[in-house]
Amino acid sequence: MATLTLPVEEKKKVQEQEALITGAEAIAIACKLANVDVVTAYPIRPYDTVMQYISQLVADGEMDCEYIAAEGEHSQFEIVKHASVCGARVFCGSSGVGWMYAMEALTVTPALRVPMVAMVGNRALDDPGAFGVEHNDALAVRDLGWLLTWVDSAQEALDTALIAYRVAEDRRMFVPLALSCDGAFLTHSQALVKIPAAEQVKKFLPPYNRGDLLLHPDNVISVAPQANEDWVMEIRRQNYAVTERACDVIREVYADFEKTFGRKYGNPFFEEYLTEDAEVVLLGMGTMSTPVKVAVRKLREEGKKVGFVRLRWFRPFAGPEIAKCLERFKAVGVIDRDFSFGSPNLSGVVATEVRAAMYTGASTRPPVLGFICGLGGREVTVPDVEEITKSVFEAAKGKAQPLTQWIGLRG
């Protein structure tokens, strides 16, 4: 091949490379490939390693962007919000209480139609302090118009970051997107990742075009004047319309991703693992997929027909498809790495949403049990999954089980 003789830098432009990198590094590389214009950083573990990598890429001349270390997360998100309205492709991110500190800025971006892409290195909320994963940080924006996706490997992180820009910047969308990565388990774990060539990415990801919403002296507009009861409801309805379109746009982009890069993700919204002949399934988001898949294989060796559904997109929540998928099993166990105190059945967020989707979308409604597990960075272990599965099989047999159980609690 002619490319073999090319210098390394030239090769990167036209040929896919492979590297041993962490989830955070994979996203930094995706930002470089996406030719992001403005990046804002503020330190909080575990997401901030992505900003350390980007800083190095800028210093090494590999990435051309304005790199701003902000004085707090609120400013961090406000800076990129304004930059995006002025036509710049932007990236930022946070974790845990840092994400919550930016909450006002997070709240206003969907209605401003800002296609900001942010990484959330999922982290437990204070107090007490914990560096480890919990999903409540990213989930705090679930009702606001953000798109929310969870990935479980460094490869998927890189790919989904590119997909994220395509989806968010699609003129039918123009909404912010948070790319959630479990703290430590993904942000800091290395894996072999295929890095697409710059030329391929260019083909897949057109430049961001703000169009007639651009804030620029050539386009004299007033953005977000006081609207009050006259028009706010209509403006909310426009964001609702985005969520109506979201699933179709995401499907389109995944199909194009597969065509361009050759990597297949199948159904974009969730991954099914050994579900074909399964009697019961477990469902969860993020890196818990690793121990759950190990446990599922182990249980299958013992003759127990269990499968796993890993949810990739939480917003939009592909309700009808998820209901159709789950209705065929005898019982479902949802593992939540989050809590929703005082919710119906006192379950976690995902279990509550799955039940809501099943109520309207499923022709038969198997019992859906909720399990709270792996909070504060605690691992979801294989024995945890075995315990969960045991309860789900009991429910499948018609034996009443608690609707919410906490798994792996100490004494």
Added chain:
Amino acid sequence: MSTTFVEEKPTQELEAFKGVKKVPHEEYYTSGHRTCQGCESAQIMKLMAKAAGPRTIVLGSTGCMYVANTSYYSTPWGVPWMHTQLGSSGSGALGVAAALRAQMRKGTMKDEPINVIAFCGDGGGADMGLGAISATMTHPDYNLLILMYDNESYANTDIQISGTSPYGVNTSFSTPGKVRRIMHHRWKKNVAALMLAGHPTCKYVGTISTSYPLQAMNNIRKALSIGGPTFIHCLNPCPKGWDFDPVLSFQLGELAVETGIWPLYEVENGKLKLYGKTEKIANGKFKRLPVREYLLKQGRFAHFVEEDIEFFQSKVDEMWNKWLVPGIIPLQKDVATE
């Protein structure tokens, strides 16, 4: 190594208007706003837009000049304008300047100097947004101006205390009562001095008043031309919040200066210059008027008794007689040697 030092981007060269008759007729802040009669905050918006001209992006943080000023379907802005959250004038201006810089460098936007102005009220600037403005004032590579219009209260939400509310003032968070006449004991935050002392990167800090409109416009033009992050603090009498007849707006702006309460100065590349009546006060050519002449024209001080007026006067006297830089830097003149 390609870029070690700051790469300054050129600014628009905005010469000073040489007299009122030389000021262009074009307005970039026009009809459509719903501000009160006699509103000096709206006045500075108009002067600011006129001074900056058409190649300008304006960001407005939440406050009167958002809520009362810019309504859906009746925007007064003839330049691109965007609402910015209450505490975000600093970060908003930074974001816009960064976006322009990145895209102009990459060739995805026409390379030209565009003014970036973010305005905020005293609530947005002196209180909530102070941290973000402070951070922005340390970025040498972005050309932008933060203009803080100061009507000494949260005047949009019902007139509540802000960090720049004057001592003893009656606001809806500090109404005098049966037992306590004075509910607000804090002295006004010295914001411009805070900016100039704390941010050596900032090449221009100034105070202005809408009662001196030509000077105000020319100072804004200077701040936009000098490059880097700059800051202007403008005092704006507010008929609703200060409780006076709108006909007095202009006169109260003058009295604030003539009593020595509101010193007019600019610091350009580290060089301090007093101007107008303030300069005359400092050089003994004009005797400061007693503060009572300013205070007693306003309903917000109507509960003051003689003792309160005397205290207010003594604090202003202190500013002029004891401060290292009179009216500006509140360090004592006597420097301790041991």
